[in-house]
């Protein structure tokens with residue numbers, strides 16, 4: 001018997017979950033994609049945020065539901081406005097790595113008050129550019145939480 005309390009065991013369990021095992025597929029669009037097409041993509045893919053990439057594939061921004069709503073409140077033609085002009089852009093994007101713990105990603109989302117984080121890795125030849133390889137959202141955290149509840153016997 002290890003002498004560890006249920007609390008310690010629960011804490012260890014929680015911090016043993018890794019982003020790489022929970023990430024879902026990221027939905028990406030190009031900077032030139034119109035706000036109109038981004039709205040369609042968000043509905044079709046059933047996600048709350050889209051990641052915007054540059055031509056060479058590196059992460060350039062994030063588009064959330066509220067960003068699109070805000071753009072839709074204006075009088076512009078939504079098919080003429082590229083997402084590149086309304087997105088939240090680098091270097092202000094909060095990201096996570098596959099080797100981060102899920103707990104760390106959750107803490108990051110809470111601190112920065114965002115609903116999702118792109119999972120990234122730097123390009124080998126360009127350490128300041130990031131390739132988007134996944135997505136962690138609040139839904140991911142809810143799923144992991146439910147899983148924990150099912151597996152931990154008190």
Ligand code: ADP
Pocket residue numbers: 048049062063064065066067087088092093094095113114115116117118
């Ligand atoms: P919603 O717009 O549905 O409330 P969020 O809370 O995720 O969704 O987004 C709030 C704002 O934060 C938006 O302007 C969005 O562009 C931005 N945002 C979303 N995710 C991130 C992130 N990972 N890093 C930086 N900014 C983000």
